[in-house]
Amino acid sequence: DAPVTALPTKTTQIIAIYGKGGIGKSFTLANLSYMMAQQGKKVLLIGCDPKSDTTSLLFGGRACPTILETSSRKKLAGEDVKIGDVCFKRDGVFAMELGGPEVGRGCGGRGIIHGFELIEKLGFHDWGFDYVLLDxxxxxxxxxxxxxxxxxxxxxxxxxxxxxxxxxxxxxxxCSAVEYFRKLGGNVGVAGIVINKDDGTGEAQAFADAVGIPVLSSIPA
Structure with a gap:
């Protein structure tokens, strides 16, 4: 449980999903967001990977225009970015891609910071989502x-x-990053691990036991 000292003020649950490239984050998130939407929840899926491939499963393999490229194009044209330019909906799931610079032409982290600054200007915290999932x-x-x-x-x-x-x-x-920032007074906690492509060797389960986090789901290889 997070070390909260005051009553929570946010009703939106924001969950960040982390994992190495190619491990199945987008696969997990596409299914999780679709399931939540089918249960009547208002869900926003935000792709924070420079590859911009988080939302493609939901949109039949097509990539959504990213916030970074749309912002650059609109700025050159002297226009403001509107929410309809960067947020799309299918099967009940709202989806956005932050995007990133081309290889060797900038910092992916800076792109993410810029993207979040833009969606906060667009009123991100007032949209009334039940869940926001970050990839x-x-x-x-x-x-x-x-x-x-x-x-x-x-x-x-x-x-x-x-x-x-x-x-x-x-x-x-x-897990180390979460622990570090909690020592500085942060309130983010690790909900658990999803084991994808589970081949039965038990290494991920042993890791989860060692660091004290639950296994949320195990998807067979």
Whole structure:
């Protein structure tokens, strides 16, 4: 439980999902967001990976225009970004992609910070969502990717991992970041881990037991 000392003021549950590239975060989030929407919840899915592939499963393989590229195009044209330019809906799920710079042409973390600043200007906290799901790369340690944990922008973190060293290394990094910021007074907690492509070796389960987090779901290989 988070070390909260006052009554909560937010009704929207903001959950950040972390894991190494290719581990199945987008797969997990597409299914989770769709399931929540089918249960009558108002859900916003935000892709925070520079690859901008979080929402493509929901949109039949098509990528949503990203906030960064739309913002740059509108700025050149002297126009303001409107919510309909960057937020899209399908099967009850609202979806956005922050995007990122081209390879070698900028910092992905800075892109994320700029993207969040823009959606806050658009009134992000007044949209009345039940859940906001954030898809983050976990194997990049720069400050931009740790933003939700460092700035208390989410309440919980869910890790997606599997029974391999790389994904568990990333999972441990995320748990360490959460612990570090909690010592500084942060309120973000780790909700647990989703084991994807579970081959039955039990390594991810052993990791979860060692760091004291629950296994939320185990998806067979």
């Amino acid at each position: 983050f790369l976990g194997d990049v340690v720069c400050g931009g990717f740790g933003l939700p944990i460092a700035r208390d922008m989410c309440q919980k973190v869910i890790i997606v991992g599997s029974n391999d060293l790389q994904s568990l290394y990333v999972a441990n990094n995320v």
